[in-house]
Amino acid sequence: MSGASSFAPEGGQGNLLIQKAQLLGAKGDFWVGDVLVQGGKITLVSPEIVLSTDEPISHIIDAQGLTLLPGAIDPQVHFREPGLEHKEDLFTASCACAAGGVTGFLEMPNTKPLTTTQATLDDKLQRAAQKCLVNYGFFIGATPENLPDLTEAHPTPGIKIFMGSMHGDLLIDTDAILEPIFARGSRLIAVHAEDHSRILSRRQLFAGQTDPAVHSQIQDVEAALLATKRALALSKKYQRRLHILHLSTGAEAQLLRSDKPSWVTAEVTPQHLLLNTSAYAEIGTLAQMNPPLREPEDNEILWQALLDGVIDFIATDHAPHTLEEKAQGYPNTPSGMPGVETSLPLMLTQAMQGRCTVAQVVNWMSANVAKAYGIPHKGLIAPGYDADLVLVDLTTYRPVRREQLHSKCGWSPFEGWNLTGWPVMTIVGGQIVYDRGQLNTEVRGQPLTFGG
Numbered sequence: 001m002s003g004a005s006s007f008a009p010e011g012g013q014g015n016l017l018i019q020k021a022q023l024l025g026a027k028g029d030f031w032v033g034d035v036l037v038q039g040g041k042i043t044l045v046s047p048e049i050v051l052s053t054d055e056p057i058s059h060i061i062d063a064q065g066l067t068l069l070p071g072a073i074d075p076q077v078h079f080r081e082p083g084l085e086h087k088e089d090l091f092t093a094s095c096a097c098a099a100g101g102v103t104g105f106l107e108m109p110n111t112k113p114l115t116t117t118q119a120t121l122d123d124k125l126q127r128a129a130q131k132c133l134v135n136y137g138f139f140i141g142a143t144p145e146n147l148p149d150l151t152e153a154h155p156t157p158g159i160k161i162f163m164g165s166m167h168g169d170l171l172i173d174t175d176a177i178l179e180p181i182f183a184r185g186s187r188l189i190a191v192h193a194e195d196h197s198r199i200l201s202r203r204q205l206f207a208g209q210t211d212p213a214v215h216s217q218i219q220d221v222e223a224a225l226l227a228t229k230r231a232l233a234l235s236k237k238y239q240r241r242l243h244i245l246h247l248s249t250g251a252e253a254q255l256l257r258s259d260k261p262s263w264v265t266a267e268v269t270p271q272h273l274l275l276n277t278s279a280y281a282e283i284g285t286l287a288q289m290n291p292p293l294r295e296p297e298d299n300e301i302l303w304q305a306l307l308d309g310v311i312d313f314i315a316t317d318h319a320p321h322t323l324e325e326k327a328q329g330y331p332n333t334p335s336g337m338p339g340v341e342t343s344l345p346l347m348l349t350q351a352m353q354g355r356c357t358v359a360q361v362v363n364w365m366s367a368n369v370a371k372a373y374g375i376p377h378k379g380l381i382a383p384g385y386d387a388d389l390v391l392v393d394l395t396t397y398r399p400v401r402r403e404q405l406h407s408k409c410g411w412s413p414f415e416g417w418n419l420t421g422w423p424v425m426t427i428v429g430g431q432i433v434y435d436r437g438q439l440n441t442e443v444r445g446q447p448l449t450f451g452g
């Protein structure tokens, strides 16, 4: 691209000019250019944009030395509202998103009440409209009784099935209930794939053990593999769109490498790429999650699967619990760890250290997520796309510090990790929601749409 572009902005609100940002080219190369945002949409991307009149533009942003990326969309989070707000709520979680460069999220149904009906889905959407600083979508959870809701509830990115790992009524572990869900309708089914009966029998085997490291042996590789195989078989039988959530084992990745229909996608979390069972010795129950952390070999195989496109994208499974809850002692401790605020810098640090490219991180955290869920106009910096953007600093390193995090739970399994690629500014729908440590809590996100 060359030459300057001239334009007359249409109004002030939601109109931004971002100047001299480092931008990703089509081949993953970087170039320096300007981005114009009008009415919340990207309208022009050019090496130099010259304003032709003095018409109002709310902000001219000097992005020299910074890199502009599409905002991340985190497709698996647990934001705890309603009912578990002592851990997190939609406001605090969306503040953490904004500070972490996450401009949209897809949230899971294991709240209180569970999100299993149109009414509970509507309730979450209303709450989000009132207090979410970033864009949002909510899964509908499968129970043994809500088949009609699963096909009809709207809008939702898909149906969440917990095949193992209990959340009350959300557990679905028999073919008698799984089959009709796969057989009816066509919307995406996202599975937490761990085999319930195997977990129960292994719990007996390890009863009385209080070392959190046994968590990875109770909910072992076989438990994950069994459930993933089962979901895959059902998806093939009914040619049903399937998404496998937080793939944790090398064995599952190898399975998908050899047998992944075109209508199946899979995700991995940064913690399953970057942490393993050695974390229990360092951070104890803070490392406890479902599916559990695995071995260093699993990290390697998962990375390779991600690089090769066997795994499609990244999700954090942000699952905050309070430090008090995490201090109760295994096995009374809840499983889960927060992640939305650190995922982008964690992955960009990997890119800067040569493990992958920045373009791959953008695909895994924005473009591929938008594509898989059919979220229109997201995941790319190009005219016509929504101005959900993050300006990151790829030159400075800063450690993860508990006191700087916005999640209500107030801790991170990555505390002390020295990361680069921290967001400097986050923009949602053309509005600056985070600017050098300051949140604009007046900004509100929009409901995401799916299937576009």
Ligand code: DOR
Residues within 6 Å of the ligand: 078, 110, 165, 192, 288, 289, 290, 291, 317, 319, 320, 334, 335, 336, 337
């Ligand atoms: O570790 C986890 N915790 N995994 C899940 O899938 C659920 C989550 C939670 O909600 O705490």
